[in-house]
Amino acid sequence: MVRSRVIAAMLLAGFCLSTALWAESPKELRQLKDEEIAKIKAAMPDKPVVKPEKARKMLVFWRCETFFHTVIPVANEALKIMGDKTGAFQVTVVTDDYSVFNADALKQFDAICLNNTTSLKFDPEKTPEQCKALMDFVKSGKGLIGIHAAADNFYQWPEGMEMMGNKFSGHPWTAGGTWAFKVDEPDHPLMAPFKDQEFKLSDEIYRTEPPLYSRDKQYVLMSLDTSDPTTRNVREWKASDVDTGITWIKEVGKGRLFYCSFGHNDAIFMNPTLLAHYLRGIQFAMGDFKVPTKPTGSGKGQDMAQGQTGNTLVEKVKAYDFGQSRAALTEISDAIRKAYGQPDELKKFEASLLEVLKSDAKYAGKQYACRELSIIGTEQSVPVLATMLTNEEYSDMARYALERIPGQAADKALLGAMGKATGKAKIGIVNSLGERGTKPAAAEIAKLVGNSDKQLAGAAICALGKIGGPDALAGLNSALGSAPDAQKMLVYDALLKVADQMVAGGDKTGAQRIYVSLNKEGVPQLVRTAAIKGMVRSTQSGSK
Amino acid sequence: MNRIIQSRRQFLRNAAGLSIGVVGFPYVVRSTALGAGGAVVPSERIVMGCIGVGSQGSGNMNGFLSKKDAQVVAVCDVDKRNLSRAKDTVDKKYGDSGCATYSDFRELLARGDVDALSLAMPDHWHSIPVVLGAQAGKDMYGEKPLARTIHEAKVMRDTVNRYGRIWQTGSWQRSVANFHHGCELVRNGRIGKITRVEVGLPTGGGGGNPPVSEPPEGLDWDFWLGPALWRPFRQYSDRAPHWDWRWIMDYSGGQLTDWAGHHIDIAHWGLGLDDTGPVEIEGKGVYPKDGIYDVPTEYKFTCKYANGVEMVVANDRQVPKGMGTVWYGEKGWVHVDRGRQATNPPELWNETIGPNEDRLYESRDHQQNFLDCVKSRQKTIAPIETACRSITVGLLGEIAMLLERKIRWDPEKEQFANDDEANRLLSRPMRAPWHL
Numbered sequence: 001m002v003r004s005r006v007i008a009a010m011l012l013a014g015f016c017l018s019t020a021l022w023a024e025s026p027k028e029l030r031q032l033k034d035e036e037i038a039k040i041k042a043a044m045p046d047k048p049v050v051k052p053e054k055a056r057k058m059l060v061f062w063r064c065e066t067f068f069h070t071v072i073p074v075a076n077e078a079l080k081i082m083g084d085k086t087g088a089f090q091v092t093v094v095t096d097d098y099s100v101f102n103a104d105a106l107k108q109f110d111a112i113c114l115n116n117t118t119s120l121k122f123d124p125e126k127t128p129e130q131c132k133a134l135m136d137f138v139k140s141g142k143g144l145i146g147i148h149a150a151a152d153n154f155y156q157w158p159e160g161m162e163m164m165g166n167k168f169s170g171h172p173w174t175a176g177g178t179w180a181f182k183v184d185e186p187d188h189p190l191m192a193p194f195k196d197q198e199f200k201l202s203d204e205i206y207r208t209e210p211p212l213y214s215r216d217k218q219y220v221l222m223s224l225d226t227s228d229p230t231t232r233n234v235r236e237w238k239a240s241d242v243d244t245g246i247t248w249i250k251e252v253g254k255g256r257l258f259y260c261s262f263g264h265n266d267a268i269f270m271n272p273t274l275l276a277h278y279l280r281g282i283q284f285a286m287g288d289f290k291v292p293t294k295p296t297g298s299g300k301g302q303d304m305a306q307g308q309t310g311n312t313l314v315e316k317v318k319a320y321d322f323g324q325s326r327a328a329l330t331e332i333s334d335a336i337r338k339a340y341g342q343p344d345e346l347k348k349f350e351a352s353l354l355e356v357l358k359s360d361a362k363y364a365g366k367q368y369a370c371r372e373l374s375i376i377g378t379e380q381s382v383p384v385l386a387t388m389l390t391n392e393e394y395s396d397m398a399r400y401a402l403e404r405i406p407g408q409a410a411d412k413a414l415l416g417a418m419g420k421a422t423g424k425a426k427i428g429i430v431n432s433l434g435e436r437g438t439k440p441a442a443a444e445i446a447k448l449v450g451n452s453d454k455q456l457a458g459a460a461i462c463a464l465g466k467i468g469g470p471d472a473l474a475g476l477n478s479a480l481g482s483a484p485d486a487q488k489m490l491v492y493d494a495l496l497k498v499a500d501q502m503v504a505g506g507d508k509t510g511a512q513r514i515y516v517s518l519n520k521e522g523v524p525q526l527v528r529t530a531a532i533k534g535m536v537r538s539t540q541s542g543s544k
Numbered sequence: 545m546n547r548i549i550q551s552r553r554q555f556l557r558n559a560a561g562l563s564i565g566v567v568g569f570p571y572v573v574r575s576t577a578l579g580a581g582g583a584v585v586p587s588e589r590i591v592m593g594c595i596g597v598g599s600q601g602s603g604n605m606n607g608f609l610s611k612k613d614a615q616v617v618a619v620c621d622v623d624k625r626n627l628s629r630a631k632d633t634v635d636k637k638y639g640d641s642g643c644a645t646y647s648d649f650r651e652l653l654a655r656g657d658v659d660a661l662s663l664a665m666p667d668h669w670h671s672i673p674v675v676l677g678a679q680a681g682k683d684m685y686g687e688k689p690l691a692r693t694i695h696e697a698k699v700m701r702d703t704v705n706r707y708g709r710i711w712q713t714g715s716w717q718r719s720v721a722n723f724h725h726g727c728e729l730v731r732n733g734r735i736g737k738i739t740r741v742e743v744g745l746p747t748g749g750g751g752g753n754p755p756v757s758e759p760p761e762g763l764d765w766d767f768w769l770g771p772a773l774w775r776p777f778r779q780y781s782d783r784a785p786h787w788d789w790r791w792i793m794d795y796s797g798g799q800l801t802d803w804a805g806h807h808i809d810i811a812h813w814g815l816g817l818d819d820t821g822p823v824e825i826e827g828k829g830v831y832p833k834d835g836i837y838d839v840p841t842e843y844k845f846t847c848k849y850a851n852g853v854e855m856v857v858a859n860d861r862q863v864p865k866g867m868g869t870v871w872y873g874e875k876g877w878v879h880v881d882r883g884r885q886a887t888n889p890p891e892l893w894n895e896t897i898g899p900n901e902d903r904l905y906e907s908r909d910h911q912q913n914f915l916d917c918v919k920s921r922q923k924t925i926a927p928i929e930t931a932c933r934s935i936t937v938g939l940l941g942e943i944a945m946l947l948e949r950k951i952r953w954d955p956e957k958e959q960f961a962n963d964d965e966a967n968r969l970l971s972r973p974m975r976a977p978w979h980l
Contacts, residue, residue: 210830210841210842211830211842211861211862214830216828237752238750239750239751239752239832239833239834239835239837240750240832240833240841242833242834243833322756322775322776322778323753323754323755323756323776323778324753325753325834326753326834326835327833327834330831330833330834331833334833337946337947337948340947340948340949340965341949341965364775367773367774367775371773374968374973375965375968375969395976396773396774396975396976397773399973399976400773400973403973404968404971404973406964424976424977425976427976427977428975428976428977431974431976431977431978431979432973434979435971435973435979435980455977459977459979462979462980463979486654489679489680490679493679493703493706496706524681526679526681526707526708529707529708530706530707530708533706533708
């Protein structure tokens with residue numbers, strides 16, 4: 001084995017970086033003390049989870065091009081003991097020599113375990129056979145097991161990084177700290193050893209960063225519990241850290257990957273729960289323990305939706321205020337997104353969001369509910385939103401939802417509230433009716449074009465231009481007389497729009513009457529030109 | 545230049561088009577409008593007002609200040625810090641103290657002596673001043689992306705064109721030689737029939753959860769929010785709310801929509817698809833799960849056009865050639881980006897386009913092209929209908945990713961076919977009193 005290369009790389013790095021970032025790999029791995037071996041043996045399960053279909057052989061590879069984890073000999077020993085004590089497999093080769101990565105040499109193994117390897121040099125340009133041997137091995141139906149730094153490799157080989165599902169981008173949770181974790185899939189067979197769905201543990205945890213890390217690509221069974229303040233308030237916190245995976249599995253071709261982020265500290269390999277978890281993962285990777293490798297449609301998706309509706313949803317939104325973490329809201333939004341296209345599921349979310357609006361949730365929480373209702377709201381939402389329309393403080397958020405909800409119920413609610421509302425709330429309602437093109441509202445809105453509140457009058461004029469039709473036209477014609485000069489242009493613009501709509505609707509004569517009326521002395525040239533163009537278009541559309 | 549004279553000239557142009565097809569329409573054209581009495585005298589300078597004078601707006605303003613045929617007479621911003629800085633720059637340039645300042649753009653629009661506007665506000669503020677500006681008869685140089693929603697983009701386009709206003713979008717790459725040449729190579733079949741286009745745009749990043757705080761002195765926070773839903777000020781970056789509003793969906797679609805007006809715009813230009821859009825869009829985005837920033841950091845979507853071309857738009861890490869536009873044809877590919885280009889075969893780049901081939905509009909100075917067109921009343925190199933089509937692709941991608949499914953777009957009607965869910969996302973309700 002050539003060490004000089006590694007040392008040279010380290011020296012070079014020493015020049016580039018002010019402090020040495022990693023320890024050198026030792027020439028020989030240390031022998032474990034008797035009491036360490038005894039602790040591992042005592043913590044180790046004594047039988048396999050399932051009887052292996054045949055004698056299984058494991059290659060343990062521990063090469064470190066950058067950081068050397070001192071846990072490596074401990075983990076090597078634990079794997080040997082695990083195989084011997086349970087009979088699930090046998091560790092037959094432990095090495096850090098790349099030459100093992102050729103098709104012939106790999107044939108004998110059922111799985112490869114990357115024990116804290118770092119920056120492995122697999123390069124499709126320089127070592128294509130090596131890359132192919134590993135990828136073919138896994139894809140042919142065999143197993144790959146990754147311990148902790150196994151996700152800090154293959155930087156020249158994107159396909160390799162993609163297979164592992166993560167790369168190194170820091171570990172805000174350092175080895176000495178005690179962090180919170182949650183079991184995301186308590187019913188999954190690999191998670192059976194965990195008695196508690198939430199637990200705390202001391203180990204170094206790697207950041208898992210999209211897009212390499214994605215719950216769509218790997219089945220994440222356990223992750224960091226960032227609702228825990230200590231876990232959350234780490235110095236280098238990034239927004240994406242809210243989903244930090246710990247254990248994941250996936251299928252790679254016909255083969256299988258099992259990765260677990262735990263494995264920096266020696267104590268991990270003396271912990272009965274984690275060793276039992278590892279055994280299950282290894283037997284899965286070997287192909288003996290058949291477990292789901294994807295979230296099952298009836299299982300997780302539904303659970304997620306159920307977990308996000310009802311009281312849970314209401315409580316989460318009620319707890320939210322501007323300036324706080326919105327992680328809990330994102331979970332709800334994600335669950336809602338997953339339910340798109342399933343009206344029954346969406347109804348449940350809608351009902352819960354309406355509960356939020358009826359509760360004493362803060363302004364921010366109610367606004368969040370309205371944002372979601374803006375997308376999924378139906379007539380079911382109209383009565384609750386309608387009560388908010390006349391309240392100047394809440395009117396905008398109510399309209400944010402209501403303006404987009406199809407159907408006459410929303411139109412009626414807006415029209416009903418318009419008469420009662422005042423100030424900006426009234427202006428907003430007029431605007432929403434205009435955007436919706438609510439024809440039955442035109443006559444009522446027309447009464448506002450001469451209002452002494454010029455902002456309201458202007459809103460009414462613009463709304464009529466969007467709504468169109470005879471009532472709108474009548475209102476605009478009266479506005480021509482009443483509007484102050486500063487607002488005349490709004491009236492002309494609205495009239496042009498009404499005329500354009502008439503052309504589109506086939507009423508060429510009516511449209512031309514408007515165009516002609518706008519092309520006369522006293523009307524700004526800008527409008528006259530537009531009217532002439534409209535006239536030309538109406539003529540052309542008729543001849544087609 | 546006098547705006548009334550412009551309008552008359554514009555009127556003349558339109559009136560000339562009326563000779564065919566109008567029967568019995570009793571219009572009267574005054575002789576002065578036809579240029580009698582030598583009324584059409586182009587003055588030396590186009591009088592301009594600048595709305596939004598933060599970083600991009602100041603850059604654009606400085607560009608116009610350096611033009612002999614433009615005179616900046618007014619600046620407008622909701623942040624007094626930007627406003628006084630901009631006024632100082634203008635006054636220093638002209639050696640006087642004549643630059644007027646406005647906090648409300650509507651007061652600037654009411655000035656009859658202003659011919660043209662330079663606009664650079666956050667995306668959620670793009671549409672309203674343009675609609676009112678067109679009604680006030682102003683020509684406009686406005687920043688990309690054209691609008692925050694497809695509906696706004698359409699209304700802006702229709703209004704600007706209804707009143708015959710000259711519009712230049714800040715998609716300045718069209719006025720740069722390598723983009724122009726790349727598009728001409730593609731248009732003239734030098735790589736054969738195009739099958740696929742890849743557009744690489746920047747990757748985004750997340751942010752933290754800054755606490756609620758008082759808005760900085762001089763900033764009218766409520767006006768800055770304008771049509772967007774109310775929320776308290778939070779110091780999400782050193783310069784907040786400026787520039788970094790880009791990472792918040794209420795105000796922008798992130799890198800995707802910001803750059804849609806550049807590399808997607810160029811992709812359309814090369815394809816000759818400036819006047820249409822995709823028919824199918826499907827893709828996926830990665831959204832920050834926490835923090836005030838909520839636009840996608842990673843994104844990738846595929847657009848299918850009616851002619852069979854497929855366009856992939858993604859952040860640069862997810863396309864093989866990174867940033868820029870790449871057209872793949874039967875005989876090779878052409879890649880253009882800022883300051884670089886590549887072709888396969890490599891020698892293809894050196895080919896010249898002959899005078900009888902399909903030549904594209906040529907401009908080598910984006911702002912000058914606008915000023916020239918204000919005078920000539922000709923179309924600019926990046927007119928508003930083109931900008932509308934360019935941003936529509938970015939916004940369709942945003943909608944497809946938000947819905948997490950394939951969406952079908954009708955580029956003729958500019959609507960989704962039988963898709964109420966997607967149609968809801970075409971527009972966005974505005975906070976009162978604002979409206980289009």
